[in-house]
Amino acid sequence: MSAPASNGAYDEWLDALGDGEGYALVCPEGHGSLPPRRVCPECGSATLSEERLAGTGTVETYSVVHVAGPQFADDTPYVTAVADFGPVRITGVLRGVEPGSDAVAVGDRVAVGVEERATDGAPLVAFRPAGGE
Numbered sequence: 231m232s233a234p235a236s237n238g239a240y241d242e243w244l245d246a247l248g249d250g251e252g253y254a255l256v257c258p259e260g261h262g263s264l265p266p267r268r269v270c271p272e273c274g275s276a277t278l279s280e281e282r283l284a285g286t287g288t289v290e291t292y293s294v295v296h297v298a299g300p301q302f303a304d305d306t307p308y309v310t311a312v313a314d315f316g317p318v319r320i321t322g323v324l325r326g327v328e329p330g331s332d333a334v335a336v337g338d339r340v341a342v343g344v345e346e347r348a349t350d351g352a353p354l355v356a357f358r359p360a361g362g363e
């Protein structure tokens with residue numbers, strides 16, 4: 231296999247997330263990070279264990295993107311959000327909402343999964359509102 235080494239760990243993580251088996255890397259001090267990190271960004275520990283993520287997180291910040299680079303040209307406008315999943319924060323594209331400033335609120339619960347980017351079909355981390363179901 232000749233997959234690029236730099237993306238391998240992250241791609242595996244995306245696959246796991248898409249299967250509902252997302253995880254965080256947690257060091258002995260309890261700091262969380264995501265692949266492809268191999269050492270804790272907080273304390274430098276190389277002893278990272280995988281901890282399963284909850285299927286839903288809480289929106290911490292979000293923004294509406296109207297102008298994006300070529301990789302996202304066909305996706306605009308869209309909403310990016312950072313959601314808190316306990317040991318880690320995950321950045322993703324929020325779907326299932328009208329892209330606008332009132333599309334979502336800080337504190338809303340979102341489900342996480344993997345969907346395709348509209349522009350080129352590449353997999354990306356996607357959130358969907360988890361509230362009214």
Ligand SMILES: [Zn+2]
Nearest residue numbers: 257261270273
């Ligand atoms: Zn740490």
